[in-house]
Amino acid sequence: MRVILVLTWLAASAVALRAQAPLENHLHSIPWAAYQRQSVKLLQEYLKIDTSNPPGNEIAAAEFFHRLFDEAGIPNTIHPYAPGRANLYARLKGDGSLRPLILLNHTDVVRADPKEWRVSPFSGEIVDNELYGRGAVDMKDEGLIQAMVLLIAAKERLPLKRDLIFLAVADEEVGSTGSAWMIQNHPELLRGGEYLITEGGGNLIQPLGGTIYGIGVAEKSPFWIRLVAKGRGGHGSMPIADSAPNRLARALDRIVNWQTPMKLLPSVEKYFHEAARLQPEPRARKFRNIRKALRDQTFARSLSEDEEYNYMLRDTISLTRLQGSTQTNVIPATATAELDIRLLPGSDPQQFLGELTRVVADDQIAIEPISPHRIPNSSPADTTLYRIIREAALARNPRAVVVPTLNSGYTESQMYRRLGIHCYGFAPVEITPEIDSSQHAANERIPVEEIRRGIKLLYEIVARAANEP
Ligand SMILES: [Zn+2]
Numbered sequence: 001m002r003v004i005l006v007l008t009w010l011a012a013s014a015v016a017l018r019a020q021a022p023l024e025n026h027l028h029s030i031p032w033a034a035y036q037r038q039s040v041k042l043l044q045e046y047l048k049i050d051t052s053n054p055p056g057n058e059i060a061a062a063e064f065f066h067r068l069f070d071e072a073g074i075p076n077t078i079h080p081y082a083p084g085r086a087n088l089y090a091r092l093k094g095d096g097s098l099r100p101l102i103l104l105n106h107t108d109v110v111r112a113d114p115k116e117w118r119v120s121p122f123s124g125e126i127v128d129n130e131l132y133g134r135g136a137v138d139m140k141d142e143g144l145i146q147a148m149v150l151l152i153a154a155k156e157r158l159p160l161k162r163d164l165i166f167l168a169v170a171d172e173e174v175g176s177t178g179s180a181w182m183i184q185n186h187p188e189l190l191r192g193g194e195y196l197i198t199e200g201g202g203n204l205i206q207p208l209g210g211t212i213y214g215i216g217v218a219e220k221s222p223f224w225i226r227l228v229a230k231g232r233g234g235h236g237s238m239p240i241a242d243s244a245p246n247r248l249a250r251a252l253d254r255i256v257n258w259q260t261p262m263k264l265l266p267s268v269e270k271y272f273h274e275a276a277r278l279q280p281e282p283r284a285r286k287f288r289n290i291r292k293a294l295r296d297q298t299f300a301r302s303l304s305e306d307e308e309y310n311y312m313l314r315d316t317i318s319l320t321r322l323q324g325s326t327q328t329n330v331i332p333a334t335a336t337a338e339l340d341i342r343l344l345p346g347s348d349p350q351q352f353l354g355e356l357t358r359v360v361a362d363d364q365i366a367i368e369p370i371s372p373h374r375i376p377n378s379s380p381a382d383t384t385l386y387r388i389i390r391e392a393a394l395a396r397n398p399r400a401v402v403v404p405t406l407n408s409g410y411t412e413s414q415m416y417r418r419l420g421i422h423c424y425g426f427a428p429v430e431i432t433p434e435i436d437s438s439q440h441a442a443n444e445r446i447p448v449e450e451i452r453r454g455i456k457l458l459y460e461i462v463a464r465a466a467n468e469p
Contacts, residue, residue, distance in 0.1 A: 022159065023467055027460060030156055035148065036452040040131070042068070043144045043451055044124035047133030051170075053108035055084060058170035058178070061107035062088040065147055065168055072151045076166075081181045088168040089182075089189055092150055094160030094466060099194035101385075101465055102165040102421065103150075104179075104412070105143030106172030106199075109135040116442035129448050130435075136446040138439040139199045142427055143168055145454050146197075149462050152455075162466045165193065172412060179412045183419065193421040195385045195465065197458075200411035200425020203393070203400075205432045206278065213393040214405035215386060216425020217267045218378030219414055220311065220342035223349050224371035225356070227251065230364055233333035244335040245324045251360045252319060252337055258359045260314045262300065263344055264291055267381050267404040268312045274403040311408045315343045315352060338370070342408065345378040377414060378406075379422040388464045389426055396457055397430065428454035428461070 049060045062078045065088045069076040076090035088107075094100075112121035112134040119125040121134040133140070150166050152158070167190075169178030183190065200216035229251070231244035240246070269290055276287035286293035294300045294313075303309045310316070321338035325331065343352060349369070357367055380386070381404040390402045405425070413423035429450040438444040 023463060026156065026158060027463060030152065030459075032456060035152055036455060039144065039148050039455050040126075040448055040451055042148070043131060043136075043141060044126070044133075046140050046144050047124035047131070047135055048122055050122045051108045052111045052134065053171060053173045056108045056170055056174075057084045058107045059084050059086040062086040062168065062170075065090070065166075068147060068151065069166075072154050074150055074154050079182065079186070081170075081185075082177070085170045085178070087170055087178050087182055088166075089186075090147075090150060090166040091189075092153055092160065092164040092166075094162045094164070096161075096163070098161040098466075098469055099192055100163040100165050101462065102167055102190065102193045102196040102416075103146035103462070104167045104169065104196055104198035104416070105139055105146055106170070106178070106412075107140070107143060107168045108171055108173050108178075109138070109140065110173050110440050112444075113442070118443055121444070126448060127445075130445040131448055131451065132443065132445045134444055136438075136444045137429075137431065137435065138444070139427075141429065141446050141451060141454070142199060145428055145451070145458050148455050149459050152459055153462070153466075158463055158466065160466045161469075162194070164462065164466060165189075169412075176412055176415065179415050183415060187419070190416070190419055190421070193416075193419065195383070196413070196416050196421045196423040197385075197426050197461075198411065198413060198416075198423065199427065200407050200413055201405065201427050202425075202436065203427060203430045204436060205430055207433075210278065210399040210401060211397055211430050212275070212278065213390075213397075213400050213402040214425075215381070215389055215402065216407050216411065216413065217381050217386075217404040218265070218345045219376065219407040219409065219411050220316075220344060221374050221376030221414065222371050222410055223341045223343050223352065223369065223374075225339045225341055225353075226368045226370045227337045227339070227360070228366040228368065229335045229362075230366075231333060231335075232331075234331045236329035236331055240331055243331050244333060245331070247362055247364060248324075248335040248337055251362050251365050254359050254361065255317060255339070255356070256319060258317075259304065260316070260355075262294060262304075262313045263315075263346070264294065264313065265344060265346065265378070265406065267378060268406055270381055271312070271403045271405060274401055277401050311342065312406050315341065315347050317341050343376055344406075345376040347376065349375070374414065377417040379413075379417060379424060383422055384468050385422065385424065385461075385465050388468065389424065389461055392457060392461045392464070395460075396453070426461075428458040 080086040229248035272290035
């Protein structure tokens with residue numbers, strides 16, 4: 001009986017190996033050098049297109065991709081939706097036995113002040129093997145790499161069980177109108193998608209060696225609040241004990257001293273477990289079993305005081321705006337404050353509002369939400385795509401530590417998850433903290449070598465994911 005079982009297992013493994021062999025052969029047969037040269041040249045061209053938002057003018061970027069895909073015979077459509085603004089959608093058909101994989105990128109960039117830059121922000125110049133340009137990291141590099149993946153897949157006839165969708169959207173940096181328009185007007189082009197890769201991850205080279213690969217699986221959701229205190233106004237020389245500013249100050253004191261409860265999400269638990277490898281003892285031991293370690297009040301407090309970790313463990317509140325009188329000698333009848341609250345996936349805005357109201361404990365202070373009510377979502381860290389990204393990262397860099405990350409900010413993954421798609425933030429490049437901090441700042445740039453390696457890495461991930469259930 002055991003012999004038969006072993007034989008059956010051997011036969012099954014052989015079938016699996018045979019099925020994998022064509023894909024491995026395919027990956028080994030690609031003439032990378034030519035594609036890498038082409039990618040660098042195309043990224044230089046792409047970075048020359050000024051899509052500073054506002055106003056955006058992303059139609060120029062959509063036309064750029066349109067020409068590329070047309071030349072390669074890949075079906076694609078420009079979707080204009082406002083003057084100067086357009087998305088581009090391309091689709092490479094698979095055999096339909098698995099659900100589509102979407103590569104999402106935004107074509108707009110934040111503005112750049114040329115006076116602060118070493119080279120013109122829209123020159124696409126290479127200096128010391130680094131490619132300069134607004135969008136070089138956020139995220140024209142990734143957009144171009146995603147497009148190259150489709151071009152190579154078409155040219156080299158990558159076998160596909162899934163359709164590959166390339167979607168370049170406008171206006172991510174300001175209003176997300178590009179994605180919103182697409183989801184509202186063409187849900188049929190996205191529906192059925194199983195996976196999506198976009199920005200929101202990051203792979204940071206560590207000062208002491210190794211690289212932390214962050215795969216974005218979740219984002220915190222903004223829930224902005226305005227507090228409005230009312231009271232009797234008067235002359236500043238005659239203090240009023242319960243004036244609007246005084247009431248507000250007391251309420252704010254209660255809020256900033258309020259520790260919201262800790263919540264440990266499964267992906268955050270996994271993050272600590274993986275990140276333990278980079279920590280010295282005894283912290284490493286605590287990170288490995290974070291759930292248990294957090295029961296120790298002293299340790300829990302030390303993590304709460306660490307800005308790098310605190311936001312992962314609770315709903316957070318930052319007091320950001322204060323307004324009272326416009327004159328020093330006038331006690332105003334109204335005083336306001338605004339709070340930038342960020343909720344964890346799974347937190348309920350209404351419930352949070354109830355708790356905040358109890359902390360404020362003053363019925364003369366109105367508490368008003370001022371941002372759209374969005375329930376934050378997340379994707380699991382145990383899917384086929386997540387595993388493939390992890391394995392490919394480790395194959396590229398054996399000193400990589402791959403962690404699922406919770407983004408403190410918002411990304412458009414939130415919008416696409418609502419369509420039932422598993423969305424991951426993943427960038428196929430490794431960068432230093434210095435280059436990372438050039439995003440939205442002066443001298444944004446990417447090492448040329450990272451573009452060359454990034455093409456191979458993302459192609460391998462997509463090729464494997466497109467053929468594995
Ligand atoms: Zn971005």
